[in-house]
Amino acid sequence: MEYLRLGRTNLRISRIGLGTWQFSDAWGTPSKEMASKVVSRALDLGINFFDTAMVYGMGTSERLLGEALREAGVDGDDVVISTKVPGEFLNKLDVPASVEKSLRNLGLDCVDVLLAHWPPCWHNFPLKEYARAMESLVNMGKVRCLGLSDHPVELVESFRSYLSKADVEVLQVRYNLVERWAEAELVPYAEKHCMTVQAWSPIAKGALTGKYPPGHHLFEDVRSNDPVFHPENYKKVWDVVKVLKEVGEKYNKKPVQVALNWLLMSSPAVVPIPGAKTSKQVEDLVGAVEWRMSYSDWLALHEATINMHLMYSARYVL
Numbered sequence: 001m002e003y004l005r006l007g008r009t010n011l012r013i014s015r016i017g018l019g020t021w022q023f024s025d026a027w028g029t030p031s032k033e034m035a036s037k038v039v040s041r042a043l044d045l046g047i048n049f050f051d052t053a054m055v056y057g058m059g060t061s062e063r064l065l066g067e068a069l070r071e072a073g074v075d076g077d078d079v080v081i082s083t084k085v086p087g088e089f090l091n092k093l094d095v096p097a098s099v100e101k102s103l104r105n106l107g108l109d110c111v112d113v114l115l116a117h118w119p120p121c122w123h124n125f126p127l128k129e130y131a132r133a134m135e136s137l138v139n140m141g142k143v144r145c146l147g148l149s150d151h152p153v154e155l156v157e158s159f160r161s162y163l164s165k166a167d168v169e170v171l172q173v174r175y176n177l178v179e180r181w182a183e184a185e186l187v188p189y190a191e192k193h194c195m196t197v198q199a200w201s202p203i204a205k206g207a208l209t210g211k212y213p214p215g216h217h218l219f220e221d222v223r224s225n226d227p228v229f230h231p232e233n234y235k236k237v238w239d240v241v242k243v244l245k246e247v248g249e250k251y252n253k254k255p256v257q258v259a260l261n262w263l264l265m266s267s268p269a270v271v272p273i274p275g276a277k278t279s280k281q282v283e284d285l286v287g288a289v290e291w292r293m294s295y296s297d298w299l300a301l302h303e304a305t306i307n308m309h310l311m312y313s314a315r316y317v318l
């Protein structure tokens, strides 16, 4: 495994993390056994950076992650965990209550990285209020550092302006080879300010693995309506999978490993946080690090996707 510093902190994190939304009903029926196997294999292979959120199964993911870590004999100091306060709870009353609940779920005394999960859209909570509420948890030792998820740069700047001593160390964004919007503003901003970018959906919810040939995906999970899998979009995604396969053959790597390796090469700030359901998937994900494709192969993938746009309204308008 490769390691790097999280933002400007002294926390040492693995070059890829593990997302644990998969330990919730959004992705099927979560089980303690599945979570334990996935987490234990991830730890064996050197992953020490885990992402969860209160909304993932309303605490189920946090609970299963906490139990799996305890079962593996790991305590909070051996790993770095990010969790999130949902946009609906971003006010001075709900932020501390939400974090207290997350800590109980995880069985920990302190959250390593606390992120605002998404900007509050429905209640008009002022950004100043949740910035101050989150920072006061840092001051009280309940949280080590702060992050923002799915916040545009303008809101990141504004949030930072209300902090006294703490700063934003992590930005969490959707970022994968076929959804590259983060490259325009968020990734350069994070690089400039030495923040870590947690890339979510780094394998486009499994689309970049190449295991779903066009026309064969009748999902009964969160992917059932995902625009990536809409036939019109998926045609384009599948063309990219073909390039991933070609590149992978040169290095004896799977498409999923090439897709993640491409992200690692694209920015030193980016730490992908793919989710996994089995220990075999974890093994494959870890095979994305400790090697790099050539610049010309990186470029071939860059050129295959730079002008590619998925249509997010496809289900409604086509």
Ligand SMILES: NC(=O)c1ccc[n+]([C@@H]2O[C@H](COP(=O)([O-])OP(=O)(O)OC[C@H]3O[C@@H](n4cnc5c(N)ncnc54)[C@H](OP(=O)(O)O)[C@@H]3O)[C@@H](O)[C@H]2O)c1
Binding pocket: 018, 019, 020, 021, 022, 027, 051, 052, 117, 149, 150, 172, 173, 199, 200, 201, 202, 203, 204, 205, 206, 207, 209, 211, 256, 273, 274, 275, 276, 277, 280, 281, 282, 284, 285
């Ligand atoms: N901040 C946010 O708003 C936000 C939003 C979404 C996600 N996240 C975080 O990001 C994490 C990952 O993103 P994501 O859940 O959207 O999906 P993802 O990581 O892009 O894809 C995960 C899915 O791909 C498949 N897969 C994983 N490894 C594989 C392998 N080696 N070979 C073949 N298939 C493999 C699995 O599903 P199948 O086996 O069923 O195909 C798995 O559930 C989440 O767990 C969560 O922590 C954050």
